[in-house]
Amino acid sequence: EAGVAQSPRYKIIEKRQSVAFWCNPISGHATLYWYQQILGQGPKLLIQFQNNGVVDDSQLPKDRFSAERLKGVDSTLKIQPAKLEDSAVYLCASSLAPRSTNIYEQYFGPGTRLTVT
Template identity: 90%
Template sequence: EAGVAQSPRYKIIEKRQSVAFWCNPISGHATLYWYQQILGQGPKLLIQFQNNGVVDDSQLPKDRFSAERLKGVDSTLKIQPAKLEDSAVYLCASSLEAMNTEAFFGQGTRLTVV
């Protein structure tokens, strides 16, 4: 079974630029999550989708972050404009349903904002 795919693996941008990350969950997984992991901290949930609907985006900085999951499969996370404090690893995860089943994580995208 193929795992959660994320791209790119690494990205370096200047502050105030825009960036987008892509995630392809495991086939058949209805739930998709985006987490932000800042160095030295645990992952923080940014947004949770159930199919193509948003379940929780309470910690998503909506003035600069946006995410979509068209057709309930792939998802993109965008930051516009980026700030220095957005430097982190962005993790995508998916599960069959919600957290009563195991969430599988991708390798993440390491973003450096300079």
């Protein structure tokens, strides 16, 4: 089966510019996650969707970051305006919808490496 797709793979922008990342999850996966991975650190969850609804966005800097998952499939993550500290790899992951007694594996895409200059 096809994995999680992300584009672009690399992006370089200047501070105060805007940028958008796209993610296509594995077919049938109701849950979609966006993570930020700063160099030398583990991934940090930014936002989690279940179908087209937001489940957790407690760590999303909402003054500059936004995300949507229209129609419950593809998702876009936007940064506007970007800051130097936003330089990181942005990872998208998907999984089956969680249930109280089942923990499902998250499948990760290759990521988008963002450099803000």
